[in-house]
Amino acid sequence: xxxxxxxxxxxxxxxxxxxxxxxxxxxxxxxxxxxxxxxxxxxxxxxxxxxxxxxxxxxxxxxxxxxxxxxxxxxxxxxxxxxxxxxxxxxxxxxxxxxxxxxxxxxxxxxxxxxxxxxxxxxxxxxxxxxxxxxxxxxxxxxxxxxxxxxxxxxxxxxxxxxxxxxxxxxxxxxxxxxxxxxxxxxxxxxxxxxxxxxxxxxxxxxxxxxxxxxxxxxxxxx
Numbered sequence: 011x012x013x014x015x016x017x018x019x020x021x022x023x024x025x026x027x028x029x030x031x032x033x034x035x036x037x038x039x040x041x042x043x044x045x046x047x048x049x050x051x052x053x054x055x056x057x058x059x060x061x062x063x064x065x066x067x068x069x070x071x072x073x074x075x076x077x078x079x080x081x082x083x084x085x086x087x088x089x090x091x092x093x094x095x096x097x098x099x100x101x102x103x104x105x106x107x108x109x110x111x112x113x114x115x116x117x118x119x120x121x122x123x124x125x126x127x128x129x130x131x132x133x134x135x136x137x138x139x140x141x142x143x144x145x146x147x148x149x150x151x152x153x154x155x156x157x158x159x160x161x162x163x164x165x166x167x168x169x170x171x172x173x174x175x176x177x178x179x180x181x182x183x184x185x186x187x188x189x190x191x192x193x194x195x196x197x198x199x200x201x202x203x204x205x206x207x208x209x210x211x212x213x214x215x216x217x218x219x220x221x222x223x224x225x226x227x228x229x230x231x232x233x
Contacts, residue, residue, distance in 0.1 A: 021073065022098050028072035033057065034065050038074060038091070045088040047080075105196075106233035107178035110136040113190070114183035116144040117167035119151040119212070120200050124182050124219045126160050131227045139174065141186045143167035150203060154212040158220075178230065182219065198222050 029035050033055065040046060040054060052062055066089065069075045074095045080086040110132075112124035117140025128136035144167050155162045170190075179195030181187040187197040200218050203211035 018098060024072045025074060025095075025099060028068050028074060031065065031068070033061075034069055037065060037069065037089075038095075041075060041089060041091045042096075045090040047086055047088055049086075051089065104229045104231060105178055107134050107230050108233045109177045110134055110230065111174060111177035111179045112136065112138045113170055113179055113181045113186050114138075114140055114202075115142050115185045115189075116140050116148075116204075117169075118144040118146065118148045119203055120182040120215055120219065122147050122151055122162050122167075123155060123160070123216055124180065124223065126155060126162050127220055127223050128227065130160070131223060132230065134230060134232055137173060137177075139168050139170040139172070141170055141189055143169050148204060148207075150207055150209070150212040154209070154216045158216060178233075180226075 029038060036055060037051060040051065046054070048059070048062060048066070051057070051066075052059060055062065057065075066075070070077075073092055075089055076092045077087045077089055080088060110125075110128055112121040112128070114121040117138055121138035121140065125136045125138040128134075146166060147162055152162055179193055181190065181193070181195065181197045182200045183202065184197075184199055187193075187199075198219070200215055200222075201211070203215040205211070
């Protein structure tokens with residue numbers, strides 16, 4: 011796992027601390043739309059000038075905004091978001107991977123869906139495996155993937171020991187995660203759609219996995 015430099019981390023801490031105040035978050039929300047003078051911000055927020063000044067100083071100290079003089083009325087200033095003010099607010103940990111291996115117990119649904127979705131968003135190879143593989147991929151997984159335009163491979167589920175080798179492992183099943191307690195990787199607690207085996211359960215699992223992959227993929231780099 012690779013983490014950001016200490017100074018970048020501290021900068022992110024300062025920004026989050028400044029934005030933890032509801033009034034400051036509202037100010038930043040407004041500034042994403044355009045520049046405001048202090049008087050305009052006062053009117054927009056219904057806030058006394060001394061309190062607004064306090065919040066603006068806190069946001070400036072955190073590197074979130076800047077001021078500049080009006081080219082018309084030199085007595086007037088405008089507040090704007092600092093360049094790149096909101097960059098780096100996302101989590102700073104990254105992972106290096108030669109291949110991403112998604113694991114569940116049966117390798118018949120969640121791990122198969124995850125590996126297929128990963129291939130759509132990342133150039134880093136992916137595959138899947140199970141701790142106790144089933145005979146075949148579940149029809150529910152095939153159906154939900156097809157409804158979303160995702161192709162699952164026409165291969166039988168595989169055992170983890172036959173597949174793993176220097177991979178970045180993501181368990182998508184609580185049973186697999188708790189069985190593999192010493193495994194070096196991350197875990198997504200995705201409910202098993204086969205417990206109820208309904209279309210809704212598979213849709214929920216698909217949406218959960220898809221969202222998690224969208225968040226993770228930009229933070230995984232080729233090792």
